[in-house]
Amino acid sequence: MRTRSTARTVIAALAGVLLAGGMVACGNSDTGGGSGGDDKIVLGFSQVGAESGWRTANTTSIKEAAGEAGIELKFDDAQQKQENQIKAIRNFIQQKVDVIAFSPVVESGWDTVLKEAKDAKIPVILTDRAVDSADKSLYKTFLGSDFKKEGRLAGEWLVEQKKSASGPVNIVELQGTTGSAPANDRKEGFAGAIAANPNLKIIASQSGDFTRAGGKQVMEQFLKANPKIDVLFAHNDDMGLGALEAITAAGKVPGKDITIITVDAVKDGMQALADGKFNFIAECSPLLGPQLMDLVKKVKAGEEVPARIETEETTFTQEQAKEALPNRKY
Template sequence: MARKMWMRGTVAALSATALLALGACSSEQAPAAEGEETTSDDGGETEEAGDELISIGFSQVGAESGWRAANTKSIQDTLTADNGFDLSFSDAQQKQENQIQAIRSYIAQGVDVISFSPVVETGWGPVLEEAKAADIPVILTDRAVDTEDDTLYESFIGSDFVLEGEMAGEWAVEQYDGEGYQMVELQGTTGSAPAIDRKEGFADAIAGSDIEVIDSQTGNFTRTEGKQVMEGFLQKYDEIDLVFAHNDDMGLGAIEAIEAAGMTPGEDIKIITIDAVKDGMQALADGKINYIVECNPLLGPDLAEVAQKVVAGEEVEKRIVVEDKTFDQEAAVEALPSREY
């Protein structure tokens, strides 16, 4: 695979402590210290088969939402031995330090490819430099990193988060401009690319309208925190007309808080979300959410294709944008029966 094995050996020796440290990251990661969760067609791999497979280490953000669960499933279902891969998978539990430890462990193992979905945008320079020094290509999925040196990664596969925010905001203006709506915003994880970009896109789209953003707080992309933040908004403000949630799970949490307050979500308070996972789509079909912008989580096939090309020494696109759709109630009803996630 045209890999510099002597360099890997040197880096592996220097990174041995990082490999040992990974087992202490979390209870979920402890079993993975001996090689993470390795996917193969028969639950284990022979030495001969392993030599022919593309070894790839993947560090996932966590399991904070239905979107993330669908994204993980797509990756694990695609990067199998049957498809030519030996996958080592780790869950960072939404902690950057866990991801950095995982990446260093993959460097120590000498995998062919490293891939991850960054918890936040900043702070990746040193570990990506280590991967580059080890001649191990890095592929970003879902979220980008903030770096001026784009040689630190081969490709970034994911949605255009700014565009998602713009599509949500444009619909809000089409439907509600002129009504004097007061809006609250449930932001994603502070510092993460989707939170930053969706907020920017939505704000740009509603600029010049009479939709007023009266408060904006992070719900950390989780249903529980979305509910808690919405409860606080309802206690703080006498009038809320519209909620913009950066993902479905926070929107679903907001629904719980609105219903507990004796109001009807989708009617008394309108709700716009991003993701379009099944739970969110069902709430949209039921009229509890008013509009959803899709963020496609099925990135496994794209990741597999890019990894194969990179290992083969082929050129790949630096930015691969996933196509996203939009859904109103009628479209959700039509799409649900065949929805994959």
């Protein structure tokens, strides 16, 4: 009887150990790679702001893609101020996030804070906008558009349209945020392209800060100062849409009296193009979220990624806009 009793005691004890071991294993499985687990990637993202329809669509894409990828997103809105982005990046470093991504407000002035991230061994991904740092080791990759190409495509279209013009063609330019990569590059690309036709002259160029209100205000100034304006090149749709209001208020017909070229191809801009108020749009896609999350996973895993990854984009005329609008996602 003692032998049987002892055997039962040993079996019960072994069963208890196995059960406990099983419970520990299940506990580890739940925390590893699941919601709130230690293995979940944490991404700190600093956004420029919410200055345009493009930026709103970009933010939505990033938030939705993070959720779908199972990545914990710490999101910060810099409200178009570089000092806010630098503060956010330092906060991400203190929080020991796994990866930092941001869309720089301007191109210069990032080396110090990016060096801090590098010293903390936190990889950085640039999205949408680049920086002008000579030290390329401060970030892993850039994901976004070729802004110079967008400006060049806009200029090449205008050169083709005005190839038979015998006299001067007066152009005004609504620039993006001063010092930002898209403003610098779109201006350079456009200017380089229109140099092919000496009749095309930029008679005024000023920043509208990528906002609809800024586009309207600056266009009002252009119209008062320049009685003859033939073409408007706006660095984004929102400034172009603001300019429409000013042009209409001045008694001119947008798209006819003044040829309007913009960049982005958000829904409101595409509608203006379909309606004949805009004449041409070079696309700049904001839907970077899925590509960004894929890059986040790769750099966290220590994989090599290309130094620059460009999004595929196109251009639109009025008829092409009409065709694309019903299925437009942004």
